[in-house]
Amino acid sequence: MQSLDFIKHRTPGVLALARREIGPILAVLALGALLLSFRAIADEVGEGGTHAFDTAILYALRVPGHPQTPIGPWWLTTAATDVTSLGSITVLSIIVLLVFGLIASLRRVREASVLLVASVGGMLLTALLKDVFQRDRPPLVLHLAPAVNASFPSGHATLSATVYLTLGALIAHFAGRRRVRIYALSAAVILALIVGFSRVYLGVHWPTDVLAGWCVGSAWALVCWSGALLWERIAHSKLTTAPKAEHALPATAHGADAGVLSEGA
Numbered sequence: 001m002q003s004l005d006f007i008k009h010r011t012p013g014v015l016a017l018a019r020r021e022i023g024p025i026l027a028v029l030a031l032g033a034l035l036l037s038f039r040a041i042a043d044e045v046g047e048g049g050t051h052a053f054d055t056a057i058l059y060a061l062r063v064p065g066h067p068q069t070p071i072g073p074w075w076l077t078t079a080a081t082d083v084t085s086l087g088s089i090t091v092l093s094i095i096v097l098l099v100f101g102l103i104a105s106l107r108r109v110r111e112a113s114v115l116l117v118a119s120v121g122g123m124l125l126t127a128l129l130k131d132v133f134q135r136d137r138p139p140l141v142l143h144l145a146p147a148v149n150a151s152f153p154s155g156h157a158t159l160s161a162t163v164y165l166t167l168g169a170l171i172a173h174f175a176g177r178r179r180v181r182i183y184a185l186s187a188a189v190i191l192a193l194i195v196g197f198s199r200v201y202l203g204v205h206w207p208t209d210v211l212a213g214w215c216v217g218s219a220w221a222l223v224c225w226s227g228a229l230l231w232e233r234i235a236h237s238k239l240t241t242a243p244k245a246e247h248a249l250p251a252t253a254h255g256a257d258a259g260v261l262s263e264g265a
Helices: 002-047 051-060 074-087 089-105 109-133 155-174 178-201 207-235 251-264
Strands: 066-070
Touching (some): 109 155, 109 207
């Protein structure tokens, strides 16, 4: 009986420890899967093993015999062009700066730092990988939007995954309700996905460029968020802790003020 009582007493603590440690374990596994996926795609691209796959998908999105004409209604191209701008450096920079200013005004230094490091690091990482692989873009006849620099990995896919997943993770971390957390993360994933799909539909990226971009962007966002949670543990304070008021009045002062106000009224 004593052994059973001991187990019952220790079980809540063990379960709490397991819940606390399962997050880092899953993060490491997810990061490893993303990096291995990127390496596999990069190896196949370097060996030319993805050419048939990439070409088949791109030309399946064009009217047979007319590679310059996309399939679907006329407005789909306009919609894809609008959506793809959500992954451009200009639009993402505006979003990041506005959100950074909001977080900084609330004196949440760590959260602002996470967003800034993730965004700037994502841009540098994308530029570095493009310079390393130097992959040519699809034929110009397929292009329905302007495109510059190398093709692999897709910068739009990488940066949209990095920025939107980081923002989604920040919102989810602050949210008190589970449905809000699910909504924030789901919206972030959907935004990253539709930006990547738009790049393929517009013919400015091979599908494997986008797949690799999603892997890199998600991995980098995961690294930054894991670093933020580690920072939280080391500092022994949650990221959601609000800053202390600088000139808070004592409780007696509040009571006195309230009495004066009521008398004056």
